[in-house]
Amino acid sequence: MIDPHFTVSEDGLMTPEGTFSPGSPPAGIRRVPKGVDSLGTEHLIVNMGPQHPSTHGVLRLIVELDGEEVVAVEVSIGFLHRGIEKLAESRRFDQLATLMDRGDYVSAIHGEQAAALAVEKLMGIEIPTKAAWIRTLTAELNRLASHIVWFGTFGLDTGAMGQFLYAMRDREALLDILEEISGQRMMFNYVRPGGVLADLPAGIDRKILAFCDTFEVYLEEHHALLGCNEIFQSRVKNIGIVTKETALAFGLTGANLRATGIAFDVRRDRPYDAYPALEFDIPVGTVGDAWDRYMVRMEEMRQSVRMVRQLVAGMPEGEHMAKVPKVLRPPAGEVYASVESSRGETGIHLFTDGGATPYRYRYRGASFFTCQLFEEVLPGHLFADACMLLGSFDIMLGEVDR
Amino acid sequence: MSPEVVSLLRVLAAVGLMLMNGVVLIYMLRKVLGRLHQRLGPMHVGPHGLFQTPMDVVKLLTKEDITPANVDKALYFIAPAVVFTPSLMAYAAIPFSETWKITDLDTGLLYTFTVLSLVSISLLMAGWASANKWSLLGGMRAVGQQIAYEVPLLLSVLPIVMYTGTLNMGEIVSAQSGTWLEVIPRWFITNPLFWPTFVLFFIAMLIKVNQTPFDLSEAESELVTGFATEYSSMKFGLIFLSEFSNSFVASAIAVTLFFGGWSLPWVPDEYLAPIAPLVFMIKVYIGVFIMMWIRGTLPRVRIDVLMQLGWKVLIPATLGWIMICGVLMKLFDLGRPVS
Numbered sequence: 001m002i003d004p005h006f007t008v009s010e011d012g013l014m015t016p017e018g019t020f021s022p023g024s025p026p027a028g029i030r031r032v033p034k035g036v037d038s039l040g041t042e043h044l045i046v047n048m049g050p051q052h053p054s055t056h057g058v059l060r061l062i063v064e065l066d067g068e069e070v071v072a073v074e075v076s077i078g079f080l081h082r083g084i085e086k087l088a089e090s091r092r093f094d095q096l097a098t099l100m101d102r103g104d105y106v107s108a109i110h111g112e113q114a115a116a117l118a119v120e121k122l123m124g125i126e127i128p129t130k131a132a133w134i135r136t137l138t139a140e141l142n143r144l145a146s147h148i149v150w151f152g153t154f155g156l157d158t159g160a161m162g163q164f165l166y167a168m169r170d171r172e173a174l175l176d177i178l179e180e181i182s183g184q185r186m187m188f189n190y191v192r193p194g195g196v197l198a199d200l201p202a203g204i205d206r207k208i209l210a211f212c213d214t215f216e217v218y219l220e221e222h223h224a225l226l227g228c229n230e231i232f233q234s235r236v237k238n239i240g241i242v243t244k245e246t247a248l249a250f251g252l253t254g255a256n257l258r259a260t261g262i263a264f265d266v267r268r269d270r271p272y273d274a275y276p277a278l279e280f281d282i283p284v285g286t287v288g289d290a291w292d293r294y295m296v297r298m299e300e301m302r303q304s305v306r307m308v309r310q311l312v313a314g315m316p317e318g319e320h321m322a323k324v325p326k327v328l329r330p331p332a333g334e335v336y337a338s339v340e341s342s343r344g345e346t347g348i349h350l351f352t353d354g355g356a357t358p359y360r361y362r363y364r365g366a367s368f369f370t371c372q373l374f375e376e377v378l379p380g381h382l383f384a385d386a387c388m389l390l391g392s393f394d395i396m397l398g399e400v401d402r
Numbered sequence: 403m404s405p406e407v408v409s410l411l412r413v414l415a416a417v418g419l420m421l422m423n424g425v426v427l428i429y430m431l432r433k434v435l436g437r438l439h440q441r442l443g444p445m446h447v448g449p450h451g452l453f454q455t456p457m458d459v460v461k462l463l464t465k466e467d468i469t470p471a472n473v474d475k476a477l478y479f480i481a482p483a484v485v486f487t488p489s490l491m492a493y494a495a496i497p498f499s500e501t502w503k504i505t506d507l508d509t510g511l512l513y514t515f516t517v518l519s520l521v522s523i524s525l526l527m528a529g530w531a532s533a534n535k536w537s538l539l540g541g542m543r544a545v546g547q548q549i550a551y552e553v554p555l556l557l558s559v560l561p562i563v564m565y566t567g568t569l570n571m572g573e574i575v576s577a578q579s580g581t582w583l584e585v586i587p588r589w590f591i592t593n594p595l596f597w598p599t600f601v602l603f604f605i606a607m608l609i610k611v612n613q614t615p616f617d618l619s620e621a622e623s624e625l626v627t628g629f630a631t632e633y634s635s636m637k638f639g640l641i642f643l644s645e646f647s648n649s650f651v652a653s654a655i656a657v658t659l660f661f662g663g664w665s666l667p668w669v670p671d672e673y674l675a676p677i678a679p680l681v682f683m684i685k686v687y688i689g690v691f692i693m694m695w696i697r698g699t700l701p702r703v704r705i706d707v708l709m710q711l712g713w714k715v716l717i718p719a720t721l722g723w724i725m726i727c728g729v730l731m732k733l734f735d736l737g738r739p740v741s
Contacts, residue, residue, distance in 0.1 A: 044538075044539075068539075068706070158702060160700060160701035162438060231700060382706060
């Protein structure tokens with residue numbers, strides 16, 4: 001018995017009549033095929049999201065299931081679109097950080113850093129060494145805060161509820177430190193063209209080092225509890241394999257790319273701020289499965305702790321902000337600056353016309369590219385694996401929809 | 403009192419026990435998970451959040467009962483009752499002490515397992531009637547899982563039945579009286595013959611009562627809440643309560659079969675008799691605590707792994723162990739049949 005207010009649309013989705021009609025899909029979006037086999041069984045099409053516990057925000061996946069197996073996936077995005085790129089065109093250059101915070105809101109420093117680097121590159125501003133070091137320090141702390149959230153939610157996706165709460169405990173300590181440095185817990189608004197908003201507070205180095213000591217122990221505990229678990233390993237090993245070719249074709253960056261075996265890291269290959277002065281290793285995977293992505297991120301956290309220690313030990317004296325004019329007016333031109341954020345390469349492609357606001361502001365979020373991969377990777381896996389795989393790629397919808 | 407009145411009182415006692423148990427277990431789950439996760443759990447309603455669960459019951463009872471459009475009304479309506487009833491019936495054969503039992507069934511063990519297997523029908527009803535694809539997937543998973551583990555669960559306890567020669571749960575407890583070397587209780591868990599039996603039973607039982615790491619039919623990260631997605635108000639409450647009750651029953655069966663039920667061999671009978679139900683409850687609660695511990699720690703297995711474990715590993719393993727047990731019992735004359 002079907003309610004007269006609802007009609008079954010061609011692809012099996014129920015849509016309220018009159019209010020919304022799916023129409024023909026835009027060119028390029030693959031239509032989910034309707035599967036019928038010789039027995040006359042039909043595939044089940046489920047609408048996963050935008051309100052679903054494991055889509056990590058407001059992502060909508062239209063999933064076609066054959067029993068428990070995923071046959072096809074269509075990714076539907078845009079539920080969190082706030083028009084950051086357009087809004088940026090009416091903001092001064094020192095106000096861009098505020099917008100970038102709302103992009104990838106779990107690793108906000110990286111977005112701010114990309115915006116600041118773009119403006120500095122265009123204006124030729126040399127920032128003081130200390131400013132560069134503080135930026136790098138906060139960026140690495142933020143990477144830890146972001147990766148630990150990924151760890152927790154990934155645990156949740158595989159059904160282990162404890163990891164999430166342990167992860168939140170560690171993140172809490174990190175956010176306390178970042179709050180003390182920047183004055184904010186999430187939307188830091190700290191990195192500005194020319195340097196950073198404020199100098200490091202006195203005594204923060206001891207707090208950071210104390211955190212590093214406990215966190216290193218906790219990290220191994222996390223790995224022992226989740227990564228060394230037999231059930232977990234059977235869930236993630238050889239599941240969701242992404243080959244090098246696919247990864248390059250889809251423009252994957254960050255840990256997802258490195259898990260396939262390609263050692264590309266913006267921090268090393270296009271160094272910025274204090275990274276040239278730091279010693280760190282770039283972990284790479286071999287198979288490109290969910291397990292590799294897990295291991296790469298866990299190792300990245302260890303490397304981040306290593307970098308934080310170096311940064312605290314070698315923090316130079318000096319100014320935290322270069323001498324920049326109150327209203328920044330970069331010359332007309334075009335520039336691309338990118339940073340290694342927690343999710344891959346976050347890039348800003350900035351066009352200016354000599355005015356006090358950007359002419360065009362293009363924000364490259366790494367998750368946007370990862371998102372497209374779902375249509376390629378998820379089919380052929382079980383539905384439970386599909387949910388786990390969403391977690392393994394670590395997407396942030398704020399960055400996808402922008 | 404006439405026998406009818408006594409029976410009625412016993413049934414009422416079972417209902418009361420089940421409801422109170424549910425409330426206590428939910429509070430316990432929250433606190434145990436809280437401690438496992440380094441947080442406090444409920445703290446604000448009453449001392450240490452003691453009244454949180456009763457308040458939640460009140461909330462569930464007074465909430466608007468929403469029946470979504472498109473549901474199969476009849477099935478949707480009776481499914482929670484059909485979930486709840488077998489859970490309640492399962493209490494009938496459990497011996498809380500020598501004298502405290504609702505019935506004294508000679509087929510108690512078989513009865514309990516049969517009643518528990520009725521739950522799967524209602525889960526399918528709930529999943530199908532909800533007209534929700536998540537519910538349907540959850541219901542289907544639940545039934546697949548329950549059917550796959552019906553067989554190994556029953557087979558896994560057969561060595562005990564062979565050993566004691568009875569299906570009466572009270573008599574199985576009496577068969578575990580006494581001590582080895584005056585210290586170790588002669589519970590079946592201390593008998594190496596039943597160690598494999600216990601492992602097989604434990605796995606099958608966890609799956610049967612839908613506990614982590616086998617809680618696939620309501621896997622929150624995948625299926626929202628599975629078959630219960632469309633239920634609200636006390637209908638949801640009943641499904642929820644029956645689940646807690648089932649884990650209690652599972653633990654009670656484990657205690658009865660392997661941990662000597664209400665018996666404590668070091669305590670003389672005249673002292674034990676008044677506190678026997680309490681001893682039993684404490685043992686059961688320890689079992690429930692272990693289930694919660696697992697729930698707070700382990701990730702969830704995948705459906706195909708679960709099915710393969712059931713059909714390809716557990717069924718051959720249980721059958722093989724029955725055979726080995728039979729041969730051993732015959733060769734060394736191990737059985738202690740209850741006369």
